[in-house]
Amino acid sequence: MDIDEKINIGAYLKSLRDIKGISLREVERKTGVSNAVLSQIESGQVKRPSPGTLFKLAGIYGVPYEELMQRAGYPVPARQVGEPQSAQSVFNRLGSISQDEEQQLLDYLAFLRSRNKRGGNRK
Amino acid sequence: MDIDEKINIGAYLKSLRDIKGISLREVERKTGVSNAVLSQIESGQVKRPSPGTLFKLAGIYGVPYEELMQRAGYPVPARQVGEPQSAQSVFNRLGSISQDEEQQLLDYLAFLRSRNKRGGNRK
DNA sequence: TGAGACTGCTTGACATACCAAGCAATATTT
């Protein structure tokens, strides 16, 4: 079944705000999210705040972003297993890659690096 | 200063699909996402697919959900800098490669395959 | 050559998250 059956992120967020004892407009000031939207979220009129909104709220309420995402019914990264991906599985996920194609990729990567010897991959 | 400056998740998704060599409707069948939306995403008309959509696409393309989220400009749970990024571990048989290099490889493979493609058209 | 099955893509309609502006009720200040 679906995750978002009777998720009540609104009530949760409201309890967080009540605990902090701050007003909707205070949250608005700190997050940039309008008090109108905040009200709608807490009352359930907005069922699924955007990830960006949840991120801001997580920030000021001091709760994990992922938790809000989950409570909002968004898919959450399956963080448990399979994190270190093997190169083999990677190639597998690309579908059928022929030996020729793989060799061409290797060659191309070599070409890229010979042309771009400059250090890091920092973006 | 928003994160989503020049995000091109569309091109990335298209390269993944090209690599797999499957059609939009094939992706539609496997994910339930309409080919219309898929086309719009890949062409950039839809800049920010919903997390749910990204999750489905990550599933069939075998790419980490988090990566698609990040490329779509969504906030992503804080991740350590040196963490083995899936995109890197992808080709780690070839040694560590950067995001940019991987993208270039994907593009190149897409190009290789586009030479003996079948069907499809362009308007 | 022609019919049918593909392909990518466009359009119209719909859902909903979001904001600005404004409202009534309560709290605070003068």
Add this chain to the structure above:
DNA sequence: AAATATTGCTTGGTATGTCAAGCAGTCTCA
């Protein structure tokens, strides 16, 4: 008490993600 500020909330409008339906181009095969 009167004036002002603050609070939660509602409303109108905008933006955008999504889908169903349909179109023209391309391929396949009889």
